[in-house]
């Protein structure tokens with residue numbers, strides 16, 4: 001299979017079949033902690049990077065050949081090895097999946113395009129959106145996520161706030177904290193104020209434990225994560 005991976009069992013999503021909508025590491029961010037390594041195609045250009053028909057054909061084949069696993073699936077997850085909202089036909093794919101398969105659709109996104117009404121409209125039919133937000137200030141945003149120049153954290157935050165108002169499904173905000181970059185308590189308090197405005201259903205706190213794009217990326221210690229969880233409130237869970 002070229003576009004599908006898994007299914008994998010994850011604590012967050014249960015049993016999930018992944019779909020990749022972009023070529024390897026096509027992303028408008030180059031996060032310090034990215035488990036896929038450094039971004040090799042750093043772009044904010046939105047294109048039909050891969051054929052939606054080809055993805056759909058792979059899905060049909062997978063469902064035909066894996067009837068037992070298909071019954072256990074919790075989600076078809078749109079994510080993969082780049083930023084899925086860079087694909088211009090993401091909305092069409094979500095609708096086709098919803099029409100043909102009785103499995104929930106989850107979208108994992110870095111949130112960069114959520115301030116575009118057309119992108120929010122395209123993803124509105126998903127069942128679960130897991131957007132990320134790692135910074136409350138432009139300075140920290142640029143350090144941790146290393147976005148394409150021109151992407152402003154205020155606009156990312158505005159997009160998240162708008163999405164919450166328009167989207168009726170579940171919204172689980174992921175926050176990845178890197179020691180010495182965005183994990184200090186002062187910054188977390190600023191994040192907490194922003195997250196309060198976004199009002200997600202859940203806040204999922206994470207810290208890098210596997211291999212990362214850059215060497216010497218350290219996780220925030222467990223005790224500190226517990227303290228940060230208290231600051232972020234009862235919706236917060238540590239992954």
Ligand code: SF4
Pocket residue numbers: 027028029030031033034035036039081082083110
């Ligand atoms: S947004 Fe996701 S795919 Fe892109 S660099 Fe960051 S972690 Fe990697």
